[in-house]
Amino acid sequence: MSNEAARQRVTRKGNGVRMQEIAALAGVSAMTVSRALRDPDSVSSDTLGRVQAAIRDTGYVSNQLAGSLSSRRTNVVGLILPGIQNSLYAATVQAISDVLRIRGYHLMITDSGLRPRNEEEAIAAFLGQRVCGLMLHNTTHTTRAKTLIRSAGVPTIEIGNLVTQPLDMCVSYSSFAAAKAMTVHLGRLGYRRIAFVSLPRQENDRAAERMLGYQAGLKELGQKDDPTLIMETQSGFPGGQHALITLLEADATIDAIFFSADVMAVGALFECQRRGWPVPGRIAIASFDDLDLLRHVVPSITTLRIPRQETGRRSAELLLGRLEGETGQPRIVDLGFEVIQRDST
Amino acid sequence: MSNEAARQRVTRKGNGVRMQEIAALAGVSAMTVSRALRDPDSVSSDTLGRVQAAIRDTGYVSNQLAGSLSSRRTNVVGLILPGIQNSLYAATVQAISDVLRIRGYHLMITDSGLRPRNEEEAIAAFLGQRVCGLMLHNTTHTTRAKTLIRSAGVPTIEIGNLVTQPLDMCVSYSSFAAAKAMTVHLGRLGYRRIAFVSLPRQENDRAAERMLGYQAGLKELGQKDDPTLIMETQSGFPGGQHALITLLEADATIDAIFFSADVMAVGALFECQRRGWPVPGRIAIASFDDLDLLRHVVPSITTLRIPRQETGRRSAELLLGRLEGETGQPRIVDLGFEVIQRDST
DNA sequence: CTGTTAGCGCGTTCAC
DNA sequence: GTGAACGCGCTAACAG
Numbered sequence: 001m002s003n004e005a006a007r008q009r010v011t012r013k014g015n016g017v018r019m020q021e022i023a024a025l026a027g028v029s030a031m032t033v034s035r036a037l038r039d040p041d042s043v044s045s046d047t048l049g050r051v052q053a054a055i056r057d058t059g060y061v062s063n064q065l066a067g068s069l070s071s072r073r074t075n076v077v078g079l080i081l082p083g084i085q086n087s088l089y090a091a092t093v094q095a096i097s098d099v100l101r102i103r104g105y106h107l108m109i110t111d112s113g114l115r116p117r118n119e120e121e122a123i124a125a126f127l128g129q130r131v132c133g134l135m136l137h138n139t140t141h142t143t144r145a146k147t148l149i150r151s152a153g154v155p156t157i158e159i160g161n162l163v164t165q166p167l168d169m170c171v172s173y174s175s176f177a178a179a180k181a182m183t184v185h186l187g188r189l190g191y192r193r194i195a196f197v198s199l200p201r202q203e204n205d206r207a208a209e210r211m212l213g214y215q216a217g218l219k220e221l222g223q224k225d226d227p228t229l230i231m232e233t234q235s236g237f238p239g240g241q242h243a244l245i246t247l248l249e250a251d252a253t254i255d256a257i258f259f260s261a262d263v264m265a266v267g268a269l270f271e272c273q274r275r276g277w278p279v280p281g282r283i284a285i286a287s288f289d290d291l292d293l294l295r296h297v298v299p300s301i302t303t304l305r306i307p308r309q310e311t312g313r314r315s316a317e318l319l320l321g322r323l324e325g326e327t328g329q330p331r332i333v334d335l336g337f338e339v340i341q342r343d344s345t
Numbered sequence: 346m347s348n349e350a351a352r353q354r355v356t357r358k359g360n361g362v363r364m365q366e367i368a369a370l371a372g373v374s375a376m377t378v379s380r381a382l383r384d385p386d387s388v389s390s391d392t393l394g395r396v397q398a399a400i401r402d403t404g405y406v407s408n409q410l411a412g413s414l415s416s417r418r419t420n421v422v423g424l425i426l427p428g429i430q431n432s433l434y435a436a437t438v439q440a441i442s443d444v445l446r447i448r449g450y451h452l453m454i455t456d457s458g459l460r461p462r463n464e465e466e467a468i469a470a471f472l473g474q475r476v477c478g479l480m481l482h483n484t485t486h487t488t489r490a491k492t493l494i495r496s497a498g499v500p501t502i503e504i505g506n507l508v509t510q511p512l513d514m515c516v517s518y519s520s521f522a523a524a525k526a527m528t529v530h531l532g533r534l535g536y537r538r539i540a541f542v543s544l545p546r547q548e549n550d551r552a553a554e555r556m557l558g559y560q561a562g563l564k565e566l567g568q569k570d571d572p573t574l575i576m577e578t579q580s581g582f583p584g585g586q587h588a589l590i591t592l593l594e595a596d597a598t599i600d601a602i603f604f605s606a607d608v609m610a611v612g613a614l615f616e617c618q619r620r621g622w623p624v625p626g627r628i629a630i631a632s633f634d635d636l637d638l639l640r641h642v643v644p645s646i647t648t649l650r651i652p653r654q655e656t657g658r659r660s661a662e663l664l665l666g667r668l669e670g671e672t673g674q675p676r677i678v679d680l681g682f683e684v685i686q687r688d689s690t
Numbered sequence: 691c692t693g694t695t696a697g698c699g700c701g702t703t704c705a706c
Numbered sequence: 707g708t709g710a711a712c713g714c715g716c717t718a719a720c721a722g
Binding site: 016059061062063064065066068069074076083084085086087090091093094097101106107108109110111124125127128129130147148151152236237263266267270273274292293296297298 | 361404406407408409410411413414419421428429430431432435436438439442446451452453454455456469470472473474475492493496497581582608611612615618619637638641642643
């Protein structure tokens, strides 16, 4: 017996125990073990006890691959981010993860580097894994990516930008409206030369939308849309620092800068500290994403409250709702935003 | 024909095309399609062409679930983090993801909230998915978790803290040595009353190790280990702010504070700015994790360079090396650290 | 409440 | 270079 056990350990090393063996130990059929695992109430408590005992004794972990193949259902959701490292997505991903975990789903994550080609590959890979749902933190896709998703019929949620014609479902806020609102806010505070800084807009639909929002804001204010007020720069602190210096050297009459992404505004603020320029006395600074940091720097930075966590939570709930057959769910959810006036403007 | 196609679309909705159908279209057997997919060189170029054409025409995506079940191999790695939202892990996760993606593997991520019970559940869930490898950003595990991993025989890497008896493999730096090195560094700079602030050490092995390192550093300096110099606080900017105020109110002779985690040091610096206290004139501030932010604040903050990205890269490479049969790999990799002296001390 | 039969869609193993 | 038979471990759909 111990001999046989030893041999098994060798021959079946790493392959684990099968459901059939649990069934034998508990004196029932494999089907009953399957039921005991997925719906304990559907078997007698006597049977349940013996099955659970056998599972404990053997350290059995059921093979979801086989289960999924047979049932044609998986509980894995695929998430594609423009960049995992980007802290902006952290709150959203955390919220998604929390909702999924509680409801028994798993999360596969990859990143596309904002390149539609990579996104396409990632989608194909996830469909190969037969994910039960897809979440795309981007709204620009290749034709093949769209075809793949449509023909697979996988529930899909786009987040990160509100789109009027989503592939399937969309949960976000309007980048355009938010950028416009901040621009108007700055104008109403009395700023007359409001510059706009964004990430490269080439392949970044959010950055492009934000610029359009800025321009719409200027128009509403009756201010001139001056190209010298608009600038693209790299992300991160150095990007903000560089933009600040470049803009003010080119035009000293600029009295406010609206940094439309990540920590650029903070990079600019630090540069002002180094130069001893008062903020907002010498120059006003506004940001876009509601990073925790913006609230804590001195002076605190005026920004937009973006519903990051809410986006994750609602996205996951919407996806699971679809998977579990809920009806009457919306296809597009606009979570809105809010201008937060602080000390930097 | 179009009728039949339409019916198929309905009856097989969302289930995709099977390999058998590609085979029929290409006039070969399913086996040949399988080969064409996994090892294109093993079929004639003529056959390959017809198979690829059929795949394009149908939008076929092969079912990895079935493939994995049959081959008993998967290409999914499971990663368990103490918290997804924590930006400290971002660089590590990014590096892991990059290495895996390039080599054709996928990443499942979940978080444990630093609770061993949750980690145990996550491990069981991942083993159920038959992940080919496990990465744990934590080195404290329940007994059952260890048993599960051992009996599954899944390659496992522990990161986040250097451990002498890893479950399997370990890639990290020594929290103890790093904390000690910084403490000694501060002492050599002339500070005589060095306080130490950490996250709650109860269930956080890294925080506990860092404190031991601090105490060892004091001993080496010949300074007294005074309990009033040691404090636990919550994470984040407010935690640092609170610690600064509390410590200096209790003992005005403290001349340096070593914040052993995340952004606490920055929270303290901002509080100094608010109060107009010069740093390091009134109080010196040192940090632990090499966050980008620490380099950019004014003054820049002395900290430890922690090999975050390198940890991810090496971990993934070590895991894949094991999976692909490389021999002579180390079980423990100590990536070291470095004290970075900046303007805050 | 429980068991039986028949796959799920691939890869392995052998034969040709 | 290619194909046929079989099995991976589980669940759907019945029957009892």
